[in-house]
Amino acid sequence: MKDLRLRIGLKPPGGYRALGATQFLNWVSCKAPEILRQLLRTGIIIWLSALAGILFTVWSHLNQPSPSIESLAAAAIKPLAEKRTITEELGYSEVYILEGGWPAWQKAGLPLAVGEDSGI
Amino acid sequence: MKLRPRLLLLSLRLVLGGVMVWAGATKIFGAAHFVDTVAAYDILPRLLITPVAVILPWLELFVGLGLLLGLWTRSNALLAVLLLSTFGLALIINLYRDVDISCGCFGVDPSRGSLNTALAQDSLLLALALMVLLSRHTPFSLDEYLL
Numbered sequence: 001m002k003d004l005r006l007r008i009g010l011k012p013p014g015g016y017r018a019l020g021a022t023q024f025l026n027w028v029s030c031k032a033p034e035i036l037r038q039l040l041r042t043g044i045i046i047w048l049s050a051l052a053g054i055l056f057t058v059w060s061h062l063n064q065p066s067p068s069i070e071s072l073a074a075a076a077i078k079p080l081a082e083k084r085t086i087t088e089e090l091g092y093s094e095v096y097i098l099e100g101g102w103p104a105w106q107k108a109g110l111p112l113a114v115g116e117d118s119g120i
Numbered sequence: 121m122k123l124r125p126r127l128l129l130l131s132l133r134l135v136l137g138g139v140m141v142w143a144g145a146t147k148i149f150g151a152a153h154f155v156d157t158v159a160a161y162d163i164l165p166r167l168l169i170t171p172v173a174v175i176l177p178w179l180e181l182f183v184g185l186g187l188l189l190g191l192w193t194r195s196n197a198l199l200a201v202l203l204l205s206t207f208g209l210a211l212i213i214n215l216y217r218d219v220d221i222s223c224g225c226f227g228v229d230p231s232r233g234s235l236n237t238a239l240a241q242d243s244l245l246l247a248l249a250l251m252v253l254l255s256r257h258t259p260f261s262l263d264e265y266l267l
Binding site: 004038041042045046048049050052053054056057060 | 148151174175176177178179181182183186192194195196198199254
């Protein structure tokens with residue numbers, strides 16, 4: 001079976017000992033640029049991948065669709081379990097409890113109650 | 121070089137490149153899930169999980185494209201060997217730990233407990249990558265025309 005190093009060009013034909021010192025150095029200087037070139041290319045591919053990955057992540061964060069008012073409202077408010085009793089008491093058809101405090105309510109774009117409703 | 125070995129080398133390169141492109145693309149479009157997959161392997165320190173999950177799919181994609189086009193074939197094959205060896209090692213560690221995690225080889229993978237199958241696939245691809253790396257010729261490639 002052929003020597004693998006010989007096969008892939010990492011060993012000179014006839015082996016290292018068949019070469020004199022000068023020839024061996026010549027052979028190394030011939031091979032070194034090729035090996036360095038392969039390593040440089042490998043590095044370039046890794047850097048390109050890193051750059052593409054970072055740019056894609058930033059881009060996908062910037063282009064995230066903003067959530068709709070309805071979905072924010074649905075997340076911010078929660079229908080009360082005993083709604084029926086309260087609606088009967090207060091005379092309103094829908095009563096919600098606010099979760100997440102005023103900022104969540106405001107973020108959901110829900111209107112501020114005014115006048116006599118503002119106490120509710 | 122005769123036509124038949126040239127075609128064989130071409131087909132090996134195309135199969136490997138195609139699989140790498142497919143694996144990379146599915147991970148890129150399921151990036152959020154891939155972070156969880158990398159974390160589930162429980163090998164990397166927490167600090168490295170996100171960078172690896174961000175870069176790895178693109179690396180697979182570029183390596184796959186390079187192999188498909190035959191551009192910088194040996195460098196891409198070397199990277200494929202390194203990637204597949206790392207995946208294989210990660211799979212072996214988790215098989216040894218006997219944990220129930222998804223392989224995540226092709227993005228979101230609903231089938232669990234398939235680490236053995238994944239390891240077999242990985243070994244096959246690693247063999248292909250080694251053949252491409254060790255072959256001196258890159259038939260029907262851009263390397264032949266450009267370099």
